[in-house]
Amino acid sequence: MTKEVKNNKKKSVEIQLKKTLTGITGLDEITRGGLPAGRPTLICGEAGCGKTLMSLEFLVRGILDYNEPGIFMAFEEKSQELALNVASLGFDLEKLQKEKKLKLDYVHIDRSEIEETGEYDLDGLFIRLGYAIDSIGARRVVLDTIENLFSGLSNQAILRAELRRLFHWLKEKGVTAIVTGERGEGTSLTRQGLEEYVSDCVILLDHRVINQISTRRLRIVKYRGSVHGTNEYPFLIDEDGISVLPVTSLKLEKEVSSERISSGIPALDKMLGGHGFFKGGSILVSGTAGTGKTSIAACFTNEACNKGKKCLYFAFEESPRQIIRNMKSINMDLQKHADKGRLEFHASRPTLHGLEQHLVAIHKLIKTFKPDVVVLDPITNLITVGSVSEVKAMLIRLIDFLQEEQITVMFTALSLNTIVSEQTDEGVSSLVDAWLLVRDIEFNGERNRGMYIMKSRGMKHSNQVREFIITDNGIDLVDVYLGPDGILTGSAREAQKLQEKTGEILKNNALNMKDREIDRKRKVLEAKIASLQTEFESAEEELNKIYVEEDLVKMIASENRHEILRRRTDAQPLDNKKEG
């Protein structure tokens, strides 16, 4: 998507107006491609709001990133001072000057040394600048607080005419110029009305202190012939220069992943349709104090690291060592991951700087570390540096950014009251994809933790309240018992379990007794059957005996008959002869 946007940007830039990339983080995005090329841009703001630095960074980035040499014409600070001031940002002006990439020119104007008589013009300045531009082939020019001319010279009429001529001349030269100017009284942008001369692009820098926390902001007042971000954007000056955050993503066309990422608690994954959270999603864990929010976050972190993912942990309450020590007590070794470079902690007090600065800092760290998982623990403390709506706005932008980068984020938030229906979580509960609520269940003289899923977009999830237990071996979820007096947790749950167990034993016992009774009855019947069988056998034998005897008698009788018959036949042959 980002590519597409870039392409679109390029196209529109070509049609509308040529632009010069500043190379300053974020500024190019707000201006949709940089400052107008070959034209002067006015940067105005109060003293100490970063005008000089921004313009100098424009030059240095131009040289380093885009190979466009630059001229810095200072009316305020001497070249050496300037070089020293920006050395802390890693800008080596001396080296760039030696390489003929940069030229610092300090225009010294001191009223006490100057006398004005009659007509004059600023051709000297033109020639000087022109010579400098030609000598190194400069493409970028910065005139730092050109208004100092007004304090050095008294003839305003000449000055104004000459300035007008100067800006025309700069345009003719085709250099992209930045002119800085001090913020004027009231509504005027600059003291001397420079905005009248520089009509193409005006950027206003601001430095505000709210609740003792200062935030620098930037706004593009006008940018002729170009679309640009119109909001006030916070920016940060740190060791890498200026970072502007164009964090308000107006579109909601982020890519989504259906890949899942485990929460590190198997039982919780089960509640979330069996696989855990969506990758690139945002998860809010909220609960009252001491409910184990940090433990859940650490568990999530631990699991991600175990899977070889990179994790960034922003701690706003505890120090990294403290977290590591505490998590060791529930059998999670975060130190191991930290040593391997998979886990990075970043602890800061919320009051360290303003919300926006926090956001910028988080952005930068994420950009450099490129984590898969980010944890913010807890977001509640941010409320101390901004109002609820501000915190919400910041978190929206953070979530947007993280979603674009496909980073899964887990926030923990402390809810100050225990009424669940009230959404006290900095109002982000509507933004996040998954919301886990951990709450105390006070019952039967003890406090137990219950966890449930308030919402989890795009997946089947359990509607059950689970008891959330923290043991020496980590975190686990167990089913809470639903008794006649409501849900049972802790010892009540154990008691219930025990009761059920007793019941089961009794039942088993009863079953056993019945089984034995049946057995006995069967045995009695079987015995009866056996005796009847023997009775039957003896009766049968009796009957058989008669049969056998009869047969025997029959057989013997027939044998006898035969014998008699034979004997008779032996004695009869004489008789037969007599008759025959």
Added chain:
Amino acid sequence: METKRYQYELRLYIAGKTVKSQTALANLNKYCEEYLQGEYKIEVIDLLVKPQLAEGDQIFAVPTLVRKVPEPIRRIIGDLSNEEKVLVGLNIRPVNTKQ
């Protein structure tokens, strides 16, 4: 060039032969002849010819008259039409008061 050290060493920076620069040069010559006869040296630098010299003497307006000697360096910008201001600027005490 002459090795002689003058009491006044003056440099006039101009950018081309414009009306202003001509006026300035004429004015300067006039004042010097009048007040610093023999004690001055005027060097005219055309920045269109030698732009690299502009930075050294902190020139931003033309014409500019720079008093190199005596110290401290003083600058007078403009066509030098106001005699009094030029004299004050150069810290010249008129040799002969014309009262």
